[in-house]
Amino acid sequence: MELNADCVSVALSGVDVVKKISLQVKNKQFVGLIGPNGCGKSTLLKSIYKILKPREGRILLGEQDVLKSSVRSLSKTLGVVGQFNELGFDFTVREMVSMGRTPHKRFMEADNAEDERIVRDALDKVDLTAYADRSYLTLSGGEKQRVILARAIAQQPKFLILDEPTNHLDMKYQLQILSIVKSLNIGVLAALHDLSMASMYCDVLYAVKHGEVAGFGPPKKLLTKSLIKEVYDVDCEVYPNPITGDLAIAYLPAAPHPCSEAV
């Protein structure tokens, strides 16, 4: 399923935080959104999954006009793993993941054997089978993040939005989560901070700066030292990793602030 965002602007408190962004995720592509803190990545994603209403623009998910669709009809095709996963009520891990089945059920319809199998498989995929009866609120940040991904997997979406899906995860689970997402073989749009990880998993990256697209393309073409300097204001060297051939980035420390020398 393709995603096409056309000239999307989102205003918060009267200020355009996202400015005329157009982007495309082709069928089964894994597309990353990169850019510094506060550049507008989450705001753009939230406008696609209907938490925020764009001031202007058009968003199509497949044939579906996102801005004119209900959240319920969208949730049959679109899965979301957001940034903050705190809950007011407690549920078991299994109950949390079962919620992924809701868009496919009628009101008050109970889960059947097929739903239970899908939930079991989703828990297994994120290595949380042993946690099925644990209280969600007692989990660590990384464990919660894996539960939310399992819930999105159980939803069997045709397109997935991820807002910094690896920010609480250790190395093993960062690699595991991105590999799982890749293996779903569906369209994915993900905000990511780790540029090396982004270049390993993404087919295309969009770099965002001050709410605008500063550049886009395949990671190895886009992530040059000049683009990273322009977008993040950080000096670096970009080189092929001698072991994996993937893109590697060596960040160079900033010069000390003049005031710190006097201390």
Ligand SMILES: Nc1ncnc2c1ncn2[C@@H]1O[C@H](COP(=O)(O)OP(=O)(O)OP(=O)(O)O)[C@@H](O)[C@H]1O
């Ligand atoms: N309700 C609001 N009113 C005004 N400004 C807001 C509001 N919510 C967010 N912002 C601002 O909008 C900008 C974009 O925020 P956003 O969360 O989209 O950034 P981001 O690129 O996802 O950042 P991060 O990488 O830190 O998660 C930030 O400067 C933020 O402070």
